[in-house]
Amino acid sequence: MLQTISLLMENKPGALMRVTNLLSQRLYNIESLTVARTLDPTLSRMTIVVDVDSTLRRQVIKQMNRLVNVLQATDLTEAPAVSREMVLLRIRVTMETRTAILKEAEIFDARVVDSSVEGFAIEATGDPEKLNEFIDVMRAYGEIEVTRSGMVAVSLEAKKLKLSAPVPAGAEASLQPVR
Amino acid sequence: MSLQLKLGNGENQQMPTLMSGAKILLECLVREGVDCIFGYPGGVTLPLYDAMYDHPIRHVLVRHEQNASFAAEGYARATGNVGVCCSTSGPGATNLITGLVDALMDSIPVVAITGQVTSKLIGSDAFQEADTFGITRSCTKHNFLVKNIADLPQVVHEAFYIAKSGRPGPVLVDITKDVFSGQGQYAPVSAIHLPGYKVFTEGHTGQIRRAAQMIWEAERPLVFGGGGLVASGASAELRELVEYLDVPAVLTLMGLGALPSTHRNFISMPGMHGGYAANMALSNADLLIALGVRFDDRVTGRLSAFAPHAKVIHVDIDPAEIGKNRAVDLPIVGDLKRVIGKLAKVAKELEPSESGKNRAARAAWWGQVRSWQEAHPLVPATSTSEIKPQHVMREIDRISCGEALVAVDVGQHQMWAAQFIRFNGPRQWMASGGLGSMGFGLPNAIGVQFGRPDKLVFAVVGDGGFQMSIPELSTIASYGLPIKIVVVNNGYLGMVRQWQELFYNNRICAVELDVFPEAEKLAAAYGFKGRTVDRVEHLSSALEEAVKEPGPYLLNVRVSPTENVYPMVPAGAALNEMVLEPPRPVTVPK
Numbered sequence: 001m002l003q004t005i006s007l008l009m010e011n012k013p014g015a016l017m018r019v020t021n022l023l024s025q026r027l028y029n030i031e032s033l034t035v036a037r038t039l040d041p042t043l044s045r046m047t048i049v050v051d052v053d054s055t056l057r058r059q060v061i062k063q064m065n066r067l068v069n070v071l072q073a074t075d076l077t078e079a080p081a082v083s084r085e086m087v088l089l090r091i092r093v094t095m096e097t098r099t100a101i102l103k104e105a106e107i108f109d110a111r112v113v114d115s116s117v118e119g120f121a122i123e124a125t126g127d128p129e130k131l132n133e134f135i136d137v138m139r140a141y142g143e144i145e146v147t148r149s150g151m152v153a154v155s156l157e158a159k160k161l162k163l164s165a166p167v168p169a170g171a172e173a174s175l176q177p178v179r
Numbered sequence: 180m181s182l183q184l185k186l187g188n189g190e191n192q193q194m195p196t197l198m199s200g201a202k203i204l205l206e207c208l209v210r211e212g213v214d215c216i217f218g219y220p221g222g223v224t225l226p227l228y229d230a231m232y233d234h235p236i237r238h239v240l241v242r243h244e245q246n247a248s249f250a251a252e253g254y255a256r257a258t259g260n261v262g263v264c265c266s267t268s269g270p271g272a273t274n275l276i277t278g279l280v281d282a283l284m285d286s287i288p289v290v291a292i293t294g295q296v297t298s299k300l301i302g303s304d305a306f307q308e309a310d311t312f313g314i315t316r317s318c319t320k321h322n323f324l325v326k327n328i329a330d331l332p333q334v335v336h337e338a339f340y341i342a343k344s345g346r347p348g349p350v351l352v353d354i355t356k357d358v359f360s361g362q363g364q365y366a367p368v369s370a371i372h373l374p375g376y377k378v379f380t381e382g383h384t385g386q387i388r389r390a391a392q393m394i395w396e397a398e399r400p401l402v403f404g405g406g407g408l409v410a411s412g413a414s415a416e417l418r419e420l421v422e423y424l425d426v427p428a429v430l431t432l433m434g435l436g437a438l439p440s441t442h443r444n445f446i447s448m449p450g451m452h453g454g455y456a457a458n459m460a461l462s463n464a465d466l467l468i469a470l471g472v473r474f475d476d477r478v479t480g481r482l483s484a485f486a487p488h489a490k491v492i493h494v495d496i497d498p499a500e501i502g503k504n505r506a507v508d509l510p511i512v513g514d515l516k517r518v519i520g521k522l523a524k525v526a527k528e529l530e531p532s533e534s535g536k537n538r539a540a541r542a543a544w545w546g547q548v549r550s551w552q553e554a555h556p557l558v559p560a561t562s563t564s565e566i567k568p569q570h571v572m573r574e575i576d577r578i579s580c581g582e583a584l585v586a587v588d589v590g591q592h593q594m595w596a597a598q599f600i601r602f603n604g605p606r607q608w609m610a611s612g613g614l615g616s617m618g619f620g621l622p623n624a625i626g627v628q629f630g631r632p633d634k635l636v637f638a639v640v641g642d643g644g645f646q647m648s649i650p651e652l653s654t655i656a657s658y659g660l661p662i663k664i665v666v667v668n669n670g671y672l673g674m675v676r677q678w679q680e681l682f683y684n685n686r687i688c689a690v691e692l693d694v695f696p697e698a699e700k701l702a703a704a705y706g707f708k709g710r711t712v713d714r715v716e717h718l719s720s721a722l723e724e725a726v727k728e729p730g731p732y733l734l735n736v737r738v739s740p741t742e743n744v745y746p747m748v749p750a751g752a753a754l755n756e757m758v759l760e761p762p763r764p765v766t767v768p769k
């Protein structure tokens with residue numbers, strides 16, 4: 001079963017690599033990965049969907065939390081969370097199929113973002129299952145090209161985020177945080 | 180005074196001064212208390228070495244960068260302070276790697292400084308360019324690439340903080356040549372802030388209380404301690420705890436010395452080549468008080484059969500260690516020194532009345548442990564016709580009286596040393612535990628001797644590992660380090676030969692070391708004394724002569740070539756299926 005991991009991390013070069021390394025060293029294939037800045041520009045939020053051996057899931061999360069650049073790694077697989085994905089799809093249409101396609105798009109709550117004589121560009125969001133169906137339906141109408149965003153997820157539980165306080169620098173400095 | 184305030188308004192900050200990046204780096208190292216660096220120069224670190232020319236920090240020139248990282252580790256293992264090594268870009272950096280991974284596996288605080296090509300050349304396959312930042316990502320606890328001189332002081336202090344705090348480990352700082360040679364405004368950094376770097380020190384009070392209760396309730400408790408005890412400096416607290424509770428203790432290869440080897444509560448090292456009593460105690464305990472151990476496969480044997488009757492209290496500073504290999508009944512995340520101190524205090528508060536103390540059961544448990552010790556003590560093999568390697572260890576033990584610092588290499592001799600050399604305290608025993616890197620012993624001893632110049636330091640190495648380290652004889656001679664090198668020379672890659680003999684039908688392949696340099700001539704070529712002994716009656720006097728010699732000494736001891744290490748838990752077997760001697764397996768009474 002796929003695992004959904006949400007990470008809050010420092011927006012720094014190399015941070016992404018450290019996270020994915022924990023998966024690639026075990027030869028786990030990442031199904032999807034999204035990462036973008038948060039409201040605080042020094043941080044990024046990342047959502048990873050990956051097939052991790054069930055016995056190792058907790059271990060992988062702990063090892064992610066251990067990374068210096070990671071503020072919080074959470075397993076959202078079984079936690080209350082909402083997840084969404086976006087599809088951008090280009091479809092070639094004929095004059096005969098135009099209306100039917102628009103109808104279908106409406107059913108899936110998808111929006112036409114570009115329209116020309118040759119076809120449409122359509123944007124759809126939803127959970128991945130629903131998007132799969134949408135893509136299947138569209139395929140029935142003609143040649144399509146699909147780009148998926150990968151899943152983004154948000155936990156529905158407020159998780160306390162404990163951040164480390166600054167510590168004094170240098171040898172004489174104790175290793176205790178300054179309060 | 181609030182640090183935030185100090186940082187915020189900058190009132191207390193020194194006026195910035197214009198300095199080169201190389202000088203800034205050295206300033207930061209001084210502020211971190213660094214007194215020596217093990218390194219090897221090259222093209223991109225030229226500006227750094229230029230700054231070192233008239234700087235008080237001592238640079239120790241090793242003969243190969245791998246040995247710079249091993250020496251830095253030795254310094255750190257012996258002193259508890261961060262060891263520092265340094266190399267140029269490309270081949271210099273790649274040569275450091277084995278020592279970095281070694282430090283990672285054994286949680287040793289090391290900071291590695293590597294030079295990188297000029298920032299605008301990165302990615303252009305410039306001369307001696309390697310992607311050090313990428314290559315060392317998984318070889319370090321954390322790593323940095325500095326392309327901007329303004330970031331340098333902050334990064335250096337962060338590197339030291341990460342290396343020494345929490346679960347210690349190696350941190351690499353890759354610095355471009357233009358940063359070294361450029362000029363920047365330097366003001367001492369007063370604080371570092373790593374919001375995502377979590378260090379858990381205190382231990383959960385409620386969990387510590389429960390642990391104390393579990394200990395009092397147990398009938399067959401056992402302290403199972405490891406390298407974390409040494410890293411945390413928890414020896415005094417550990418001693419107080421085991422003495423107060425009167426619990427037997429076993430210490431892993433990495434934990435040796437955390438209790439004095441002669442302490443009455445110390446049983447022996449457990450594991451693949453551990454003592455019978457230690458392995459039997461683990462197999463029969465009803466409670467493991469696991470302190471700074473990671474349940475490594477060389478210690479547990481077949482994991483599913485490890486300590487099958489025991490509940491486990493696991494104390495470790497790294498949450499990712501808890502439950503990694505063995506399910507835990509009571510986890511405590513914290514610094515061992517603090518947690519053990521608190522545990523002893525709480526245990527005293529909760530001390531049950533006489534009737535609740537399980538006195539009879541505890542006495543029976545001790546009786547059982549003592550009877551295992553008596554049934555199969557670790558006794559060094561001796562012979563009158565040849566020198567047994569175990570006998571060499573006992574002689575080193577006799578001469579060092581528990582006071583020497585001993586760096587070992589990897590192989591059979593390492594196991595015999597662990598079995599037979601005793602230590603009065605922690606940080607006296609340097610062994611590559613997790614990575615098992617041959618070539619570790621000799622360069623490690625160099626770092627140890629620099630860290631503890633007043634101490635008698637042995638490098639106890641195999642003839643295989645020694646030949647990986649020969650270039651460092653030059654370093655030893657050049658600095659006049661009075662290291663006593665003892666080569667336990669069996670003419671074989673002994674540990675591999677042992678496995679071929681036992682598990683591959685004695686098909687001995689690629690393990691013969693038929694050529695070995697004449698020790699006396701080899702040492703003389705470097706300008707110090709050396710000798711080969713091959714007769715039992717010469718061993719003690721040769722060792723004594725080595726120790727009396729004020730300078731370095733190379734003692735090559737020809738030992739019985741086909742001696743095997745016992746006891747042994749074959750790979751995949753349970754601890755209580757250990758083989759005491761060939762070929763009689765022990766059946767264990769239930």
Ligand SMILES: Cc1ncc(C[n+]2csc(CCOP(=O)(O)OP(=O)(O)O)c2C)c(N)n1
Pocket residue numbers: 588589590591592593615616617618640641642643644645667669671672673674675
């Ligand atoms: C760098 C490295 N290469 C290979 C090994 C595998 N290995 C483990 S022990 C050993 C033999 C060591 O021989 P020697 O140094 O003579 O010690 P002995 O076992 O004979 O005491 C080898 C090859 C290793 N641990 N490290």
Ligand SMILES: [Mg+2]
Pocket residue numbers: 590641642643667668669670671672673
């Ligand atoms: Mg050998």
